[in-house]
Structure formats: structure tokens, C-alpha cells
Amino acid sequence: MCGIVGGIAERNISGVLLEGLKRLEYRGYDSAGLALIASGQLSREREVGKVANLVHAAEQSGIHGNVGIAHTRWATHGKPSQHNAHPHTSHNIAVVHNGIIENYQELKTELQALGYQFTSETDTEVVAHLVHHALKNQADLLLAVQSIIPKLKGAYALGIIDANQPDELIAVREGSPLVIGVGIGEYFISSDQLALLPVTNRFIYLEEGDTVRLKRDSVEIFAHGQAIERPVTELDATVMSSSKGEYRHFMLKEIFEQPNAVQQTIAQALDGNALKENFLEHANPALTQVQHVQIIACGTSYHAGLVAKYWFEQIIGLPCQIEIASEFRYRHPVIIANTLYLCISQSGETADTLAALRDIQKRAKASNTPIYTMAICNVSTSSMIRETNFHLLTLAGPEIGVASTKAFTTQLAALMLLILKIGEVKQSITTELKLELIQALWHCPKVLNETLKHDAKILSLSELFVEKAHCLFLGRGTHYPIALEGALKLKEISYIHAEGYAAGELKHGPLALVDNDMPVVILAPQDDMLDKLKSNMEEVQARGGELFVFADEHSGIHKKDRQHVVHIPQISQWLAPIIYSVPVQLLSYHVAVLRGTDVDQPRNLAKSVTVE
Ligand code: F6R
Numbered sequence: 001m002c003g004i005v006g007g008i009a010e011r012n013i014s015g016v017l018l019e020g021l022k023r024l025e026y027r028g029y030d031s032a033g034l035a036l037i038a039s040g041q042l043s044r045e046r047e048v049g050k051v052a053n054l055v056h057a058a059e060q061s062g063i064h065g066n067v068g069i070a071h072t073r074w075a076t077h078g079k080p081s082q083h084n085a086h087p088h089t090s091h092n093i094a095v096v097h098n099g100i101i102e103n104y105q106e107l108k109t110e111l112q113a114l115g116y117q118f119t120s121e122t123d124t125e126v127v128a129h130l131v132h133h134a135l136k137n138q139a140d141l142l143l144a145v146q147s148i149i150p151k152l153k154g155a156y157a158l159g160i161i162d163a164n165q166p167d168e169l170i171a172v173r174e175g176s177p178l179v180i181g182v183g184i185g186e187y188f189i190s191s192d193q194l195a196l197l198p199v200t201n202r203f204i205y206l207e208e209g210d211t212v213r214l215k216r217d218s219v220e221i222f223a224h225g226q227a228i229e230r231p232v233t234e235l236d237a238t239v240m241s242s243s244k245g246e247y248r249h250f251m252l253k254e255i256f257e258q259p260n261a262v263q264q265t266i267a268q269a270l271d272g273n274a275l276k277e278n279f280l281e282h283a284n285p286a287l288t289q290v291q292h293v294q295i296i297a298c299g300t301s302y303h304a305g306l307v308a309k310y311w312f313e314q315i316i317g318l319p320c321q322i323e324i325a326s327e328f329r330y331r332h333p334v335i336i337a338n339t340l341y342l343c344i345s346q347s348g349e350t351a352d353t354l355a356a357l358r359d360i361q362k363r364a365k366a367s368n369t370p371i372y373t374m375a376i377c378n379v380s381t382s383s384m385i386r387e388t389n390f391h392l393l394t395l396a397g398p399e400i401g402v403a404s405t406k407a408f409t410t411q412l413a414a415l416m417l418l419i420l421k422i423g424e425v426k427q428s429i430t431t432e433l434k435l436e437l438i439q440a441l442w443h444c445p446k447v448l449n450e451t452l453k454h455d456a457k458i459l460s461l462s463e464l465f466v467e468k469a470h471c472l473f474l475g476r477g478t479h480y481p482i483a484l485e486g487a488l489k490l491k492e493i494s495y496i497h498a499e500g501y502a503a504g505e506l507k508h509g510p511l512a513l514v515d516n517d518m519p520v521v522i523l524a525p526q527d528d529m530l531d532k533l534k535s536n537m538e539e540v541q542a543r544g545g546e547l548f549v550f551a552d553e554h555s556g557i558h559k560k561d562r563q564h565v566v567h568i569p570q571i572s573q574w575l576a577p578i579i580y581s582v583p584v585q586l587l588s589y590h591v592a593v594l595r596g597t598d599v600d601q602p603r604n605l606a607k608s609v610t611v612e
Pocket of ligand 1: 346404
């Protein structure tokens with residue numbers, strides 16, 4: 001999604017802005033631009049494609065200034081092109097925008113009637129003209145911006161500068177993330193603090209509805225027009241490290257970080273063979289009351305929730321529903337008292353999940369229904385963490401690759417910890433099962449490491465996928481969601497069409513797709529469904545399908561004609577989904593590299609989906 005960087009300083013900040021944009025590349029974008037004010041003059045550069053193109057253009061033109069805004073654009077209104085790239089201007093005003101102005105067409109018509117000429121197809125350009133128009137009646141830039149906010153419908157974050165008022169930068173947060181970086185005698189804004197780490201580790205997290213005036217030596221924040229103080233948070237910069245190290249891609253690095261990420265995530269909650277007393281202690285009274293769980297999430301995080309649905313019901317007998325956030329938010333589902341609404345999200349900023357959470361909170365309040373909200377999330381400073389009653393962090397560290405890997409496996413680990421916790425407070429889990437699960441959790445990092453040793457074998461299998469146009473992933477029980485996740489990984493980074501199915505559904509349609517040219521990936525852990533899965537494998541082979549099986553080492557499944565097998569080390573069947581995620585991630589990664597795609601920033605996708 002679009003990314004914003006901006007700043008005001010005594011020095012020339014063009015380098016800071018360009019470095020910030022590079023750090024936002026992971027979010028996905030198709031063009032980039034910046035505008036700077038120097039000696040009261042506004043200059044702008046915009047380029048289609050990578051930030052490197054913009055860096056080159058900026059070097060050529062020598063653009064500089066001590067106040068400026070910059071942007072990576074992920075096209076929503078109007079195709080990727082130089083004239084649609086941000087910043088958009090109106091006379092001396094320049095604007096960058098993340099989000100969508102839903103009523104831009106109506107505003108555009110009004111502005112055209114006033115004589116404004118549009119040079120782009122974007123929704124953003126209306127904001128620049130509206131600010132310019134408002135300044136005719138109100139000379140103060142902040143007041144002018146505040147006066148147009150009631151006209152804007154949608155979710156957005158804005159950065160605005162005016163060459164006639166070169167000593168300030170105005171920012172607005174209304175539904176899209178925006179953070180202030182506090183430097184020494186300088187201030188910055190960005191959609192993601194990662195962009196600002198070269199200049200500061202001190203941040204102010206804005207709330208929805210905040211407008212901000214930044215000067216070189218001061219910050220003023222207004223919540224719905226009223227001046228307000230927001231705390232400055234200091235981050236440990238080592239935690240925020242975002243280099244690829246020895247790895248060719250962030251995705252590969254993040255796949256290999258999983259043993260450590262899972263270890264960190266479980267270590268926050270476990271002490272030997274028990275849950276730590278202080279783990280989610282403040283949630284004890286609420287969790288005792290919980291009668292149902294409703295999971296809300298998108299994409300890969302949704303797949304983690306699908307696994308947890310099996311676990312909640314089978315391990316602690318707690319009814320659990322799960323729904324994709326983009327459906328849930330518009331379905332206005334009945335609110336059930338004593339439900340735990342559990343949002344799962346890597347970023348904690350996903351627009352649909354946040355909107356679903358806010359809708360449920362609003363309606364529960366209006367109907368006086370007691371509910372609890374919780375986030376399982378990887379970003380401790382995110383909106384989702386701030387807006388839920390309770391949270392459980394996945395300690396995966398920053399995930400930069402657009403395709404989620406370590407966030408997924410740590411979400412699974414965190415979900416298991418939550419289930420143990422609820423089982424304990426509600427006394428709905430036996431001591432034996434609790435001990436088995438805790439020991440299996442501790443064992444996970446070691447088994448993940450052993451599984452990663454199959455990388456070379458999986459690389460050689462991936463060569464057989466390169467020319468394929470389609471692929472099926474099959475699993476049963478908790479490995480049905482892993483089949484869905486495998487298919488999502490393969491399609492998003494290799495662009496091969498892939499579908500995940502519950503293997504039992506094969507005969508109900510997808511078997512018709514199977515022929516000599518159809519690779520079928522099978523997830524075959526040692527569990528109660530193994531014999532049934534073996535029958536499904538026979539069905540595929542009988543129709544000429546080529547099988548690629550990730551099977552438990554004791555499953556009795558071996559290599560044969562048109563059946564490739566990678567043996568996965570044994571683990572408790574409950575935690576096998578964490579382990580079986582690894583081979584499908586590695587397979588997708590290697591296929592994508594061989595096909596020459598942009599693995600870390602696949603086409604058309606964004607890391608943090610902050611618009612719907
Ligand atoms: C796929 C992927 C996406 C995200 C989805 C939700 O690899 O990363 O499907 O899982 O956009 O994002 P979060 O977890 O940040 O809410």
C-alpha cells in the first residue's frame with residue numbers, strides 16, 4: 001500500500017526522504033515521488049517504477065529542501081503513471097496521501113466548477129485543491145486543513161506542505177497509519193516507523209482523527225480539533241533491524257528465522273512445563289467468562305485462525321467461528337454475549353480487520369452486550385493492539401517480505417498459548433494434555449530447524465514446477481488450512497495458479513482438474529486422517545497426477561513413480577501445522593526464484609493492506 005515519508009529540519013532532507021521511501025518498498029508500490037521546499041520554492045520529482053528511478057531523477061535534478069514530503073504509490077484511482085504519482089500539487093501546496101477519498105468524484109466536480117484544473121486521475125488531487133481553496137479564507141495552513149476534513153469521506157493519512165508557509169508540515173491521520181518521528185531539532189512523519197529508523201528511534205503514535213502541525217522545534221497535535229499531548233515512545237533499534245544479511249531475499253531470511261521466532265514467542269509465556277503466572281494474567285477474569293471465540297482476519301492470518309478453530313474445539317471444547325474480515329465487517333453478524341473477538345494480524349493495521357473490530361465494539365457498546373476483544377499481532381505499536389482489550393504478541397521481529405512466513409508460524413504458536421491459557425483458567429484441559437502440548441511447543445524450534453535442512457531437496461523438486469500453469473495443494477484436518485496457505489504462497493510469489501483443498505473434497509469437483517500436467521502437493525503428517533489421505537493420493541495417481549508429498553518420516557509413504565516424497569521429522573500431531581508450513585513456504589520461494597519473479601515485492605501486492 002502507499003507509503004508516506006515527510007519531514008522538517010534545518011538541513012536538506014532529500015536523502016532522508018529517499019532512504020525512507022526505500023525502506024517502505026516492502027509495502028508494495030508502482031511509482032514514487034517527492035516534493036521539497038527550498039528558499040520558498042516548491043520542487044517536485046515523480047517517477048514510475050522503483051524508488052531507484054526516483055533516486056536517479058533526484059540526483060540529476062539536485063532537488064533539495066529542508067521541508068518535504070515523499071510517497072510510494074500503490075495505484076487505486078488511475079493507472080501507475082508519472083502524472084498520477086504523488087505528491088499532487090495545487091499552486092504552492094503539495095500533498096501526499098495514503099488511503100482512499102471515497103467522495104472524490106463529487107468534490108472534483110465542485111472544484112472544477114470553481115475553476116480548478118486536474119492533472120491526474122487520482123482521488124488525492126482534490127485534497128491539494130481543497131486546501132488551496134480553503135487558504136483563500138483562512139491563511140493558517142493547519143486551520144485550512146482542519147476546515148476541509150469534514151468534507152472528506154473515507155480512510156486516509158495525509159502529509160501537506162505549502163511553499164508560502166515553509167516553516168511547517170501538516171499531517172492528518174484518519175483511518176490510515178501515520179507516526180511522528182522525533183529527532184533532535186527536527187521532526188518526521190511516516191506510514192511506518194521502519195522508514196525513519198536512520199534518523200530516530202523516538203516515535204509518537206497518532207490516533208484516528210489527529211491533525212498535526214510540525215515545526216523544526218515543536219509538534220502540536222489536535223484530536224478532533226482539541227490540543228492534546230501524546231506520549232513519545234522510545235524503540236529499541238536493534239529489534240527493528242531490517243537487513244537481508246547473508247540471504248538473497250527477505251522471504252528466505254524470514255523462513256530461516258522461524259525456529260528463533262517461535263522460540264521467542266513461546267518463551268514469553270512458558271516457564272518449564274507450565275504457563276507463566278503473569279502470562280495474560282490481567283485477562284484471567286475475562287477469559288474465565290468466555291463462552292465462544294470469533295476469529296477475524298485476512299489472508300495468511302485467516303489461515304492461522306482456521307487451524308486454531310480445530311484446536312479451540314478439540315483441545316478445550318470452546319466453540320469457535322472464523323470469518324474473513326472483509327465479509328464480517330459488512331455482514332453485521334449477531335453479537336453474542338461473552339464472545340472473545342480475536343483479531344489475528346501481522347501488521348495490526350489491516351483496514352478490513354480493524355474496521356470489523358471497530359464495528360463489533362461499537363455495536364456491542366450500543367446494545368450493552370458484554371464482549372472481549374483481543375489481538376494476536378506482530379507490531380506492538382499497531383492500531384489493533386491499542387484498540388483491543390487484550391493482546392498477545394508474536395515475537396517474530398519485523399517481517400519485510402510481502403509473503404507472510406514467520407508471522408504465520410508464530411501466530412500458530414501464539415494461538416496454542418492462548419488455548420492453553422483459556423483451558424487453564426476455565427479448567428477445560430487435562431493436566432496430561434497440557435503437559436504434552438507445552439513439551440511439544442518447546443520441541444518445535446528444534447523440529448523447525450531439522451525441517452529447514454530439507455531446503456536443498458525442496459529446491460530440486462521446485463524445478464519440476466517452473467513450467468506448470470496450475471497446482472493443487474491437499475490436506476486434511478488442521479492441514480487443510482496449511483494446504484490453503486501453501487496455495488496462497490505459491491500463487492502470490494510465483495504467479496502460478498494454485499488452489500488449496502480439503503483432500504476429502506477432491507471427488508466433489510477438483511479431481512476433474514487432475515491430469516499428467518497437474519502437480520499435486522500433499523501434506524501428510526502422522527495423524528488420525530493419514531489412512532484417508534492415502535486413499536486420496538491413490539485417487540490422484542490413478543488420474544495421472546504427479547504427487548509431491550511432505551510426509552511424516554513414519555508415515556510409510558515412500559518415493560515411487562510420479563510420487564516425490566520429502567520426509568518431515570516427527571512432532572505431536574497438534575503442532576504439525578507449524579512444521580508443515582515450512583516445506584510449502586520453501587517450495588513456493590524456490591519456484592518463484594526460478595521463475596524470476598520479484599519475490600519480496602510480488603506484483604500488485606502490498607505488505608500492509610491499509611485500504612479496503
Ligand atoms: C500473504 C499475506 C497476506 C496477509 C494479509 C493480512 O502472504 O501476507 O495475505 O496475511 O494481508 O495481513 P495482516 O496479517 O497484516 O493483517
